[in-house]
Amino acid sequence: WPEDVKAFIDILGIDRCAVLGISAGGPYALACAYKIPQRITKAGVIAGVGPIDIPGAREELPRIRRIGVFVATYFPWLLRPLLWLVSNPQHNPEFFFNKMLSGNSQDDIRFLMQPEIKKQLIKHYCEATHRGIRGFAREAFILSHPWGFKLEEIDIPVYLWHGEDDKNVSISAVYYMKEKLRNCHATLYPHQGHWFFHPYWAEILNTLR
Numbered sequence: 001w002p003e004d005v006k007a008f009i010d011i012l013g014i015d016r017c018a019v020l021g022i023s024a025g026g027p028y029a030l031a032c033a034y035k036i037p038q039r040i041t042k043a044g045v046i047a048g049v050g051p052i053d054i055p056g057a058r059e060e061l062p063r064i065r066r067i068g069v070f071v072a073t074y075f076p077w078l079l080r081p082l083l084w085l086v087s088n089p090q091h092n093p094e095f096f097f098n099k100m101l102s103g104n105s106q107d108d109i110r111f112l113m114q115p116e117i118k119k120q121l122i123k124h125y126c127e128a129t130h131r132g133i134r135g136f137a138r139e140a141f142i143l144s145h146p147w148g149f150k151l152e153e154i155d156i157p158v159y160l161w162h163g164e165d166d167k168n169v170s171i172s173a174v175y176y177m178k179e180k181l182r183n184c185h186a187t188l189y190p191h192q193g194h195w196f197f198h199p200y201w202a203e204i205l206n207t208l209r
Helices: 002-012 023-035 063-074 076-086 094-103 106-112 115-128 134-143 170-179 196-209
Strands: 017-022 039-046 156-165 184-189
Touching: 002 023, 017 023, 017 196, 023 039, 023 134, 063 076, 063 134, 076 134, 094 106, 094 196, 106 115, 134 156, 156 170, 156 196, 170 184
Parallel strands: 017 039, 039 156, 156 184
Antiparallel strands: none
């Protein structure tokens, strides 16, 4: 992934820039901070997925994600057919959306049920899978395994923003990242869930400028 990012910013004629990852995008932003620090000024992670291979991380995940991690770890060849059958927005977008709500905090559910937000998310998930479920399966596999680098080896500034009532990811893994990253600037929001960040976009982007 970092090599793809480097090639992309080369094409754009950008020497150095910040990277930002949201949710499952967090590990990819951190991979860039680790692998191509000479091209990255700062890394930002919003509501990011933490390492899965630390004590307690799997147990804190919602039930559906724990099952996904189990399958990805022990039966990875089953990921694509299972996701195609039970977690495919193309089959029934409304059903997929309602299942996605499960495990979220009440604040997150209220936010996601706003008609304009719901419509936008369903559109995005359908677009992401209109050529198949392979991307879902690949990401499930990647996030269910060690990342291949140590957080302690990242030297550039990393900014973490996270809601402390996030039910989508392991909050222990978030605290672990905060502790292990050498140059970490963490902002934790009490009583906020996974989708807390929308009111804070200006603050976040200004921080990464």
